Amino acid sequence: xxxxxxxxxxxxxxxxxxxxxxxxxxxxxxxxxxxxxxxxxxxxxxxxxxxxxxxxxxxxxxxxxxxxxxxxxxxxxxxxxxxxxxxxxxxxxxxxxxxxxxxxxxxxxxxxxxxxxxxxxxxxxxxxxxxxxxxxxxxxxxxxxxxxxxxxxxxxxx
Numbered sequence: 088x089x090x091x092x093x094x095x096x097x098x099x100x101x102x103x104x105x106x107x108x109x110x111x112x113x114x115x116x117x118x119x120x121x122x123x124x125x126x127x128x129x130x131x132x133x134x135x136x137x138x139x140x141x142x143x144x145x146x147x148x149x150x151x152x153x154x155x156x157x158x159x160x161x162x163x164x165x166x167x168x169x170x171x172x173x174x175x176x177x178x179x180x181x182x183x184x185x186x187x188x189x190x191x192x193x194x195x196x197x198x199x200x201x202x203x204x205x206x207x208x209x210x211x212x213x214x215x216x217x218x219x220x221x222x223x224x225x226x227x228x229x230x231x232x233x234x235x236x237x238x239x240x241x242x243x244x245x
Contacts, residue, residue: 113155122155125167129154130181138181150179 113119126140133144139151150171157167171179183189225233 113159118155118158121164122151122158125154125158125164126151128168128181129171130179132175132179 113122123140127138129139129150131137131139131142131144131147131150133146134142137147139147139154153171154167157170162170168180177183177186177189183192185193
């Protein structure tokens, strides 16, 4: 029983700490949820692999406050995102928008997968053709004639 409690306590302690402080949270639960959803979509410019919702960096805190200020000012989610992107660039988005400049970013995984499938297909085809060079097997008559030739050559050597 005590071991279970210790394991449970260790699991609870090992959970990542919420970066959003109590002073940042909005009083309106619906508005706070919108802010949290938007914060999950924005990259911390310091950490770069975390959302601003998960980051403890001062810049991430500033961005979280900015998102909440824009929401309190009455902006829609799209307006908040556009404001942040206009200010910090497309890099701030964890999932970049599909545009002419980001098509390569979105298509690269598909192209790599396609290249891998084609490479495997070509490898298998080459391996099959290398194991059978395309000539049909000998008929029984041809096989017996070959054996006669080999036997006669062996007799000539002896």
